Amino acid sequence: MERALIVGSSGGIGRALAAEAAARGAQVTGLSRSADGLDITDEASVERAMAPLEPPFDLVFVATGALQIGGNGPEKALRQLDAGALRDQFAVNAIGPALIVKHALRLLPRDRRAVLAVLSARVGSVGDNGLGGWYGYRASKAAVNQIVHTASIEIARTHKQAVVAALHPGTVATPFTADFVSPEKATPPAEAARNLLDVIGALRPAQTGGFFDYAGREIAW
Numbered sequence: 001m002e003r004a005l006i007v008g009s010s011g012g013i014g015r016a017l018a019a020e021a022a023a024r025g026a027q028v029t030g031l032s033r034s035a036d037g038l039d040i041t042d043e044a045s046v047e048r049a050m051a052p053l054e055p056p057f058d059l060v061f062v063a064t065g066a067l068q069i070g071g072n073g074p075e076k077a078l079r080q081l082d083a084g085a086l087r088d089q090f091a092v093n094a095i096g097p098a099l100i101v102k103h104a105l106r107l108l109p110r111d112r113r114a115v116l117a118v119l120s121a122r123v124g125s126v127g128d129n130g131l132g133g134w135y136g137y138r139a140s141k142a143a144v145n146q147i148v149h150t151a152s153i154e155i156a157r158t159h160k161q162a163v164v165a166a167l168h169p170g171t172v173a174t175p176f177t178a179d180f181v182s183p184e185k186a187t188p189p190a191e192a193a194r195n196l197l198d199v200i201g202a203l204r205p206a207q208t209g210g211f212f213d214y215a216g217r218e219i220a221w
Helices: 012-023 043-050 082-108 133-156 189-202
Strands: 004-009 027-031 058-060 112-119 161-168 211-213
Touching: 004 012, 004 082, 004 189, 012 027, 012 058, 012 189, 027 082, 043 082, 058 082, 058 189, 082 112, 112 133, 112 189, 133 161, 133 211
Parallel strands: 004 027, 004 058, 058 112, 112 161, 161 211
Antiparallel strands: none
């Protein structure tokens, strides 16, 4: 890994990914709302942030996402569904990453292996859903998985060695999960970052378009 772009580098997982990638010898570029004013839901903002970047990047990692937006947490029942909250989930967790992928394509080299990874979540799996609930978050993550898979097909036509993947980091001890799991039962961000970069390092072009967990195991769609 020579050059890495971490989008969402001020978040708990993004910050840890940037630190771990640098520790592994990568030249790391970070983009975030707090440092760069990046609003992933606004394409003009995405274009402004990414236009100055010069290719190639060996890794582009979209480490953005939100579970609670505007005080709205995960729904436990149909009666809690709210159109505005659903739109917010899709804007942050599906549309935003899609815009990043759109503008990141030009940064990937065509003459060697490169990875475009998007942070997803196991709860976005339709096949692995046995509990129900969390309608907006589940649906938005299922949507971003479809975006990743579809983009991988297009990207493979021009970037034969590229790997495009959706990754589930496990339950990581960040403010994102603080209301749902105690820190001692969650994975520390540094460990999660090591796991994710190990998975990325092992993925081959034949696996492009896949959905994998922090141990490299494929997750059902």
